[in-house]
Amino acid sequence: MKTIKSLFFLCLLCFGASAQQNISTLKLKIYNQSSFIKNESNYWDAKRIFLKSEKETTILRPTFAIAYTAKNGNTHELELNRFDLSFISEKDELLDTINSNIVNGQEISSFNLSFRYEYTPSSKKSKLNKNGTFSVSYGVQPYIYNTKTIPLITTNFPESYTQIGASGFIAPRYTYQLSEKLFFDVNLPFNLIDFNFTANKIDNPTKTKSERKTISENFELLPMNYNLRIGLAYRI
Secondary structure, eight states, X not given: OHHHHHHHHHHHHHHHHHXXXXXXXXXXXXXXXXXXXXXXXXXXXSSOEEEEEEEEEESOOEXXXXXXXXXXXXXXXXXXXXXXXXXXXXXXXXXXXXXXXXXXEXXXXXXXXXXXXXXXXXXXEEEOSSSEEEEEEXXXXXXXXXXXXXXXXXXXXXXXXXXXXXXXXXXXXEEEEOSSSEEEEEEOOEEEEEEEEEEEEEOOTTSOHHHHEEEEEEEEESOSEEEEEEEEEEEX
């Protein structure tokens, strides 16, 4: 009889543990994303070839995300990775005692938007200790960037630049449970590929419509784009 009671109690414990693992959860997250990006490209004039190198280092950039873990243990996360809308006005004026003349200047408007979707299968999660979990996520990040330049003098022409693309990445992640509802999350999104279309248009009336616009496409394997995200998650 004691053996039957012990087995019954053990079954209840196992059922309780299984039920606890199969509860769907929803989490709100806030990250700080630090990144380092390096781009290199060649350009040339009539006689020489140049290498253009650009480096961008970001230390502080908060982002927001929502993560849903289904009953089967798979996690889906959607992050608003970037959202910028800005307007810049700059001009140079030649001053005299009577009036002023604009000799150079432009108005620039820019829009930058990107989302990040991550999928973490339960098969890629492992419990390291009582509160810590290691997992591997896979994801895609679509993005769009647009900038328009309106000159303030007639010798220059309006110009627009648009880039639309997406990058694929893999992200090792460590999650530590601080309390019943609060979690610490650190992960390293590592870009595997990046593909984008770029359109540049200069409204020069001396050229035909087809000559005013250039379209190009770019594909990069293992681009030099490194990220570190440290965040807090709150389970609703």
